[in-house]
Amino acid sequence: MPANLNKPAEAVAWLKTADAVRERSHALLALGEAGTLNHFRLDLDRMDQAADYVADVIREQYPQLEIPYHSRWRHFHAAGVDRWGMIADAVSMLDITEIARLRFDLCVPSVLLDAGAGTTWRYEEPGTGMFLARSEGLAVASLHGFVEGAFSSDPHNRMLADAAGLEAVTPQTIETMFQVSGKNPLLGVPGRAELMRHLGQVLRERPDIFGRFEPRIGHLYDHIKRAYPNAVPARAILEAVLDAFGPIWPSRLQIGGENLGDVWRHSQIVTRDLTSGLIPFHKLSQWLTYSLIEIFQDAGDEVTDVGELTGLPEYRNGGLFIDLGVIRPRDPALRETLLPVDHEAVVEWRGLTVALLDRLATPVRLRLGRSEDDMPLACVLEGGTWAAGRKIASELRPDGGPPLKILSDGTVF
Template structure:
């Protein structure tokens, strides 16, 4: 086994190249029928690509597909809620607005772990939203009300002082948590917000210091940009460095929480970091979301496909529901599995690898290349939407085919 210093292993596990390589290595085992929990049926992949391409044409007939970003949820139901909110910022320059968008996006994405099937958020006009759309809109309303700001005179921001004081009761009120409307993992979400406050204070070089806020990342990233723009991988690297204290204390190395990194017995057996599979799903989704802000502020983002597809239940559910993947033990579909269960890790790894293959097939069907249809658009158009669509067709409640236990901190 190859040994490497801890700091090198930590850096390795934060690289998108490592995510992709380890996931594709597990897919290669699946092609040899060598995985313990799933079988792979490649003959069904073309039909899955047809289904995704059809979904894209339904959702975006002109093929002008935005990124798979948090901003889509803020516009649930065709309502431009961010546009209405930004009207309160008339007169601010583009950089100031971008900092506020970073503020909102970071807290909103970190609050996005599964809400549970029964929870809904009701807007003042009576609109009721659940799942990711509900969580996104709830976080936007909380941001607009100043929940995440310590300065009543400047409510539309997020800062460390307000986050440090955020408890489950405050967050529960903002998200309409109640016995008849339970939000899964409420205390875990509040703890994440407090952890975020600590992370902001720990890294003033990234987040600024008067006060430290997620929006400080905008200035840090802008300073890193070259003549052609900013590589997407640089966004992810800064997020994984700056937000490391936020992740729950599961696996750690040299005192750093690894975050969305999990054990699988067949992953990289020769090392370094044998048996570990990184995903960094929410960090990558946040990277896509912040890339949109940077570009709209005039800073091009390059190399978007250096990041990977997102290993979450809609993309993975699509592959299961369309028979590209199948469980060896169907009983697992009737259980609620923890995020660290080897079957969940295996499912997520196969999802990452197969999204690369699916993207190539979808591009061919739509007559677009990777520059016109990067993964961030395939996901949005796309595999995530198709996963939700097939779930609704197959199950009355639209639930995924595998159930993951959520405590509000699953990344």
Template sequence: MPEAPAAAVSYLLGPRAIRERCRALLELGLEGRLEHFRVDMARLPAVADYVLEVTREAYPTLDIPVHSRWGHFDVGGIRRNAELEARLAPLPPAGRARAKLDLVVTSVLLDAGSGPTWKYQEPGGGTYARSEGLAVASFRMFLAGAFSSDPSQPLRADAEGLRGLSLESLAEGFQVTEDNPLAGLEGRLELLHGLGRVLPRPGTLFDLLAAHGRRVVTAAQVLGQVLQSLGPIWPGRITLDGMNLGDVWPHSALGALDHSDSLVPFHKLSQWLTYSLLEPLEEGGLQVTGLEELTGLPEYRNGGLLVDGGVLVPRDERLFTDAYKPGSEPIVEWRALTVALLDEVGQHVRERLGMTAEQLPLAKVLQGGTWSAGRKLAAQKRPGGPPPIRIESDGTVF
């Protein structure tokens, strides 16, 4: 009997579905039954060893933070987080948490791939590209009050400020010109406008999660709140039972394309955001448990690591030369296999270190880790370090 639409929606908006649907595609890949990629598990130990090597280089004591946006703000050895802390010091803990959520939600929503040539020159400082450049640009916009409607309270993002943000202001904040184009600028602006329509301010997420005096929440509950609160802001792609599913895509190997069985959820930006909310939520007095329920992030650094490392082998050479839309089946397949294989990489790394999943959750393996290893491998293989497979970003997925 087909699953009821409401039950299917509830399932597809949780981390269990991400892991199960991606695992189902990996099982097909291991049987050689996928159209776009072969899976060579014999190459996985070498990839895991490379991840461990990169991790030890960055974190010699293995004191690894959770993979989140906060590390990007200190790129270049500049202590921007300390600058923020000093500015927020007069506020009580809950007020600091709300302000940090205002910053990190807007920054993550602006974080989808920048394209190969865009760069940001920090006033009086260095030049940064890709995710770190997007982080520093959004950080500077936030500190300048670009997302606040109240000049007397610049360190916030609120509905009026977000809805009133113009394309010209966003382009100026990100130093976008004809010679410095940023992929998906309009898509990013639409996300911020949408954010201004669904919440009084992003920091409201703290109050929603701490409602009724709650002091402990699971990571899955945080993700659920993010998906519920921000669901309406995503471009309308697939709707089920009246719900815009967001970063969820069909793959024909799992079922008929007109049936929910074919749908593979990723919720990449929502999970990246969830990882990034943990620190401010805990500073505000909320304990977050069950981090292992979340999955790896299916974006081009993690996915590129597996392709460049030889674990995922495209069956058609055109995958290396053509550009693909996020919903195309080769990309859905690549992302799903990435999620499932990141669990395998994490397990290999833990076995090498003699650590448990509680001691080294996947969120720390990503940070240590797979993302940096993917970037390093890309830089070794291609000038400028672009990913091995090109996605036509709309500013809302990668």
């Protein structure tokens, strides 16, 4: 932790770390274990059942226990179709660095557009006729949009995400890409379009990262590699993501005039510094970091200390703990209340999710005979808690939605 969290710059820097996410989330878990949280009770005796459930799902999905990281690349492979592989074949004449840049151009907008779609939205994939929903549908739709030039200003190079192309994204662009209609509504269309435009503006404002001429997302790969030519720490990728893309998020909480992003207030987190009451999550940024790690590794770059990143506080992982009875709302009416993302109950739920994922990983590994080195948290998530959260939701609710009703603005969940 920085020496002085009463200094704005140091407070902001600390809040934009995985260490801060983990520390504040475990502080909430400690309050939960003491039985003093405002909105939820914990039944940690149910953790054994949760570990059994997750381990069983992992065995079903990955019988050989060869589990990839939890990342966007799994969604591009929805229903067993290797869509990225087909693109890779088409651009195989490019050198390895340019392919990495292209993958950044695809991955960053796709991840940033991966907020909750709602329970009724579907995407009909051209060519296959498959109907895909939720994260897989969003991923495949954004991949097709990328191939068709949705993020590019260059008609001769459609597979590009450059400043001018992103700045031109409108709600109509989003509606077309995701086949939105009155019968096929998608949550947060204006927020998604605004996020893409902000992304384009950031590319122009940071020539040190994205290039002075023809700024593009892919130049972030070069920026990180210049700083870490031998081995890239996972935390450095997260720090670069938060530094580069921090300004795109809607203005919520600030310290010293700097937007904090996915950071929220909880009245029971009290410290004697500028971070009092604040809990960071950086869910989409960490999800993006997990996804970018694969690009580095496939380009032959070593990525270290992946375990420093945290679990993702979203409604599949969080829903798993509520649906299995580990987390219980104090007020049953909470389940039927439409909650904005800044509601303290949502913040509490997300913090407990991060900490409980840390706690759950160990017994899951024990049941599978794997060590932390063999099965890092990123693999437990993929194998794993995210899939288990979706499975239990589909077993308990006809629409497979989360156990709490969240009012999403398209930029958090």
